[in-house]
Amino acid sequence: MPSISIIIPTRNEGGNINPLLTSINQAMVGIQGETEIIFVDDGSTDRTRQEIQNYNGPLKVRLICRDDVSGLASAVCAGAQAAQGELLVVMDADLSHPPESIPELLAPLQAGSHDMVIGSRYIRGGSIPGWPLARKLASRLATLPARLFTEVHDPLAGFFAVRKEVFLSINKQVSGFKIGLEILASTGNWLRVTEIPITFVDRKNGSSKMNAAIIFDYLRQLMALGGLPLDFVRKKEVALLTGTVVTLDLLFFHLLETSGFQLDAVHIFSFLLACNLGYFITAATTQRPLSYLQPSALLSYQFILLLVLFLRGGIMTATLAAFPDTPWLLALAAAFSSMLASVGGYLFVSKRRHKTDSPGNWRLTCLLIISYTVLLRTLYLGGYELIQEEAYYWNYSQHMAMGYLDHPPMVALLIWFGTHLFGNSEVGVRCGAFLCWFVTAWFSYQLTLSVSDKKAALNALVLIASLPLFFGTALVITPDAPLIACWAGTLFFLHRALIDENQKSWLGVGIFLGLGLVSKYTIVLLGPAIILFMLIDPRSRRWFFKPQPYLAAILAVLIFSPVILWNYQHGWASFLFQSQHRIAGVFRFSTPTLLATILLLLTPTGLFAAWTSIRAFRKSKPDSITRLTDGYPRHRLFALCMTLVPLSVFVFFSFSREVKLSWAGPLWLAFIPLMAASLPTQNAIGSLRPFVQRAWPATLLSLVLSYGLILHYFSLGIPGMPFTTQAFLFGGDDLALQVEQTVKSVEATRGTRPLVAGMDKYRIASGLAFYRNKADHSANPQHNNSVQETTGRQLFGMNALMYNFWLPPAEVTARDILVISERKEYLADNLFAGTSQQLGEIHNYFTTKHGKKVGSYYYRLLTQYTPAGLPLPTNPVSTASLRIPTPRATTASIETP
Numbered sequence: 001m002p003s004i005s006i007i008i009p010t011r012n013e014g015g016n017i018n019p020l021l022t023s024i025n026q027a028m029v030g031i032q033g034e035t036e037i038i039f040v041d042d043g044s045t046d047r048t049r050q051e052i053q054n055y056n057g058p059l060k061v062r063l064i065c066r067d068d069v070s071g072l073a074s075a076v077c078a079g080a081q082a083a084q085g086e087l088l089v090v091m092d093a094d095l096s097h098p099p100e101s102i103p104e105l106l107a108p109l110q111a112g113s114h115d116m117v118i119g120s121r122y123i124r125g126g127s128i129p130g131w132p133l134a135r136k137l138a139s140r141l142a143t144l145p146a147r148l149f150t151e152v153h154d155p156l157a158g159f160f161a162v163r164k165e166v167f168l169s170i171n172k173q174v175s176g177f178k179i180g181l182e183i184l185a186s187t188g189n190w191l192r193v194t195e196i197p198i199t200f201v202d203r204k205n206g207s208s209k210m211n212a213a214i215i216f217d218y219l220r221q222l223m224a225l226g227g228l229p230l231d232f233v234r235k236k237e238v239a240l241l242t243g244t245v246v247t248l249d250l251l252f253f254h255l256l257e258t259s260g261f262q263l264d265a266v267h268i269f270s271f272l273l274a275c276n277l278g279y280f281i282t283a284a285t286t287q288r289p290l291s292y293l294q295p296s297a298l299l300s301y302q303f304i305l306l307l308v309l310f311l312r313g314g315i316m317t318a319t320l321a322a323f324p325d326t327p328w329l330l331a332l333a334a335a336f337s338s339m340l341a342s343v344g345g346y347l348f349v350s351k352r353r354h355k356t357d358s359p360g361n362w363r364l365t366c367l368l369i370i371s372y373t374v375l376l377r378t379l380y381l382g383g384y385e386l387i388q389e390e391a392y393y394w395n396y397s398q399h400m401a402m403g404y405l406d407h408p409p410m411v412a413l414l415i416w417f418g419t420h421l422f423g424n425s426e427v428g429v430r431c432g433a434f435l436c437w438f439v440t441a442w443f444s445y446q447l448t449l450s451v452s453d454k455k456a457a458l459n460a461l462v463l464i465a466s467l468p469l470f471f472g473t474a475l476v477i478t479p480d481a482p483l484i485a486c487w488a489g490t491l492f493f494l495h496r497a498l499i500d501e502n503q504k505s506w507l508g509v510g511i512f513l514g515l516g517l518v519s520k521y522t523i524v525l526l527g528p529a530i531i532l533f534m535l536i537d538p539r540s541r542r543w544f545f546k547p548q549p550y551l552a553a554i555l556a557v558l559i560f561s562p563v564i565l566w567n568y569q570h571g572w573a574s575f576l577f578q579s580q581h582r583i584a585g586v587f588r589f590s591t592p593t594l595l596a597t598i599l600l601l602l603t604p605t606g607l608f609a610a611w612t613s614i615r616a617f618r619k620s621k622p623d624s625i626t627r628l629t630d631g632y633p634r635h636r637l638f639a640l641c642m643t644l645v646p647l648s649v650f651v652f653f654s655f656s657r658e659v660k661l662s663w664a665g666p667l668w669l670a671f672i673p674l675m676a677a678s679l680p681t682q683n684a685i686g687s688l689r690p691f692v693q694r695a696w697p698a699t700l701l702s703l704v705l706s707y708g709l710i711l712h713y714f715s716l717g718i719p720g721m722p723f724t725t726q727a728f729l730f731g732g733d734d735l736a737l738q739v740e741q742t743v744k745s746v747e748a749t750r751g752t753r754p755l756v757a758g759m760d761k762y763r764i765a766s767g768l769a770f771y772r773n774k775a776d777h778s779a780n781p782q783h784n785n786s787v788q789e790t791t792g793r794q795l796f797g798m799n800a801l802m803y804n805f806w807l808p809p810a811e812v813t814a815r816d817i818l819v820i821s822e823r824k825e826y827l828a829d830n831l832f833a834g835t836s837q838q839l840g841e842i843h844n845y846f847t848t849k850h851g852k853k854v855g856s857y858y859y860r861l862l863t864q865y866t867p868a869g870l871p872l873p874t875n876p877v878s879t880a881s882l883r884i885p886t887p888r889a890t891t892a893s894i895e896t897p
Helices: 014-027 048-053 072-082 099-111 133-146 164-168 179-186 212-225 235-258 263-284 295-322 328-353 362-380 388-398 410-422 426-451 454-466 468-473 480-498 505-519 521-536 538-545 548-569 573-578 591-619 625-629 632-654 666-676 689-715 732-750 763-779
Strands: 004-010 035-042 060-066 087-090 116-120 160-163 193-197 755-758 817-821 843-849 852-863
Touching: 004 014, 004 072, 014 035, 014 048, 014 099, 035 048, 035 072, 048 060, 060 072, 072 087, 072 164, 072 179, 087 099, 087 164, 099 116, 099 160, 099 193, 116 179, 160 164, 235 263, 235 328, 263 295, 263 328, 295 328, 295 362, 295 689, 362 426, 362 454, 362 689, 388 410, 388 426, 388 763, 410 426, 410 480, 410 505, 426 454, 426 468, 426 480, 426 666, 454 468, 454 666, 454 689, 468 480, 468 591, 468 689, 480 505, 480 521, 480 538, 480 632, 480 666, 505 521, 505 548, 521 538, 521 632, 521 666, 538 548, 548 573, 591 632, 591 666, 591 689, 632 666, 732 763, 732 817, 732 843, 732 852, 755 763, 763 817
Parallel strands: 004 035, 004 087, 035 060, 116 193, 755 817
Antiparallel strands: 087 160, 116 160, 817 852, 843 852
């Protein structure tokens, strides 16, 4: 059996030495292998050394005296260098660590299953009795930053066992607060570590060594582990750079703003000019200016600038939304952002200039990517207008029902809850999508954890955070957001039921499959995938003869039953719309579009990662199908069935019909655990895997920067790039304001408020209903009739989707209608023949966003609407009553043909 060395650093622990040695001796009874106790004493002034030297018990005890140096981590290192044992146990001398747990610490090392075992206070079975709540919270908070570097629950534990060769592999001077954290963070991803629960008790003799110096050492250690050692930070350089950048930024911001530049140009140019000028001024004042101009230093600095620039855009967007009448807050937000950029950029440049690259901590990188993407979406969530579908689904929530023509009601429920929490705002509409992302992330993490380990599960979170498919679904609210969340939940419970053979998980399958059906019908494609897997996998065939799968199906149908009832009451409208009508659509070969969509949603790197997983499955395919019951191949078979079966349906459909961008998105959730293995932290499997591992960092970097750029464009714009009205309702607030001015003018002239009708399928009507509501609520919270006063083109015999149900033409008789379109030909006289007593002239609205022209709309007033086929009223209408006053203070925005 391997020999054991127990290392105990001490300082003024005289009263604890004999009780500790007695407890260790009792704990080591029955432990095979030679054991030694090494005390490393740092200048004790009490009887600690005498008590150790006077010990005459059965244990082999050694003492190392250090009077010129001190430090907990270095003391442990000194003991490890002198140790003769192959297995090292590190513990404190204050009797807080239970010696009776030493055998449990050593067992995994002696069995060869692990390289390090930690006595943890924070896993199930661990405890810290007698601690007040404030101390527990302080301990947890102190642990949080350390967990950036490792997944263990108690990374600051001073009670652990480790193989000596692992300990000695740390080839650098250690001066940190906790040597255990140093081992965890510095050994990379190969370290096999586990935790056992312990009861941590307060010391009975002596006093705690915790002080401000130790806390500062801990912070220095964290910075060093993150690759930013404070030894290389020059305080004068940081102060000069920060002061220069903030001053220049405020100056440029003010000059550009007063010169009439638009906000996007003011904010971007002032920031980049100030940060780069400050950088070069700081370089010129140092003794090594050329080190600042090295390509690696310059690129690192520019990278940090771009990251902070896009966050700064989000901060300014949120500031504008919350405080529109306080422009000085924009300058304050700008100054704060430039300060962050200058400090962060300097630290990274300092690291590059002094060549202090540590062995990259992939866990820290992953957590930074996840945090940045979440923060980016949080800041920008309410900063850009709704897309046309979002506005349409918001109208769903204003007409709550058990079903709708296009989709089931889940998206309406999410918007209803969100707007009741945050009001009828962009944040209120979208917050449900953001919540669904967290649900998707949690289930994907847990699914990957079931397949692999925590490292792979963290990789799965990075993919959920950064792949365009999942990043985008948290930015806008569509039925795909709850669908993906429910798809992820269904896969998780299916995996537990089929692979882990947990029969209770069928309940979760039924719940999430039913909720998925209430979100979007495409989740029904998991049904044949489940059946195929159960047919192929021998161990799963038994479920055909058990009630749980059938009960899960019944539960899903029960949850879905309100949608069935709505369809029954409306002539199966939604089922026909999503099946028969799509099949009967115009012929279109869209397979290339489907493949391009998958490439866009997964990125080329993600697609290669999925392909390598399929190749690995094919190479490891056993000769006998019965061997699929063993190990990892069953996970791969599960992923293949849950992905390829739905995909084959979409591919077949694409041969003759159009496919939508989001259709094939959710099915890749089953591949996330396998794709996670292709990220850099995992070992290479297959010939393509090393290539994919090298490609991921560049891919993730490009994605993160592109997301910031896109969100900045959506919210504040990019200099030189015009806004487009194709998908987003840019200028929606401006258009709603002009329309409302026109409505009030008509009301003042004719005595009644006209209906407003959008002359496209749903975009204009939906957008105006939302933004008129938003503007109307701000001006007069008691008057919110925009939904009732805004409708679609169904009044004139054209398809307007759910507006056909919400406002039949017969309910609008004798009303004036203000019709609006982006195209003048859609307001032609022949479209309204026989439905209106008189047609007004065609006018223009011009819309802007942050001073930029967005687009134009045409509008005209129709009087005394009568549904087609009914006689028009005979009372005359004067021409003067059809003249619509200019909706703005100037006539420049109105064109009259």
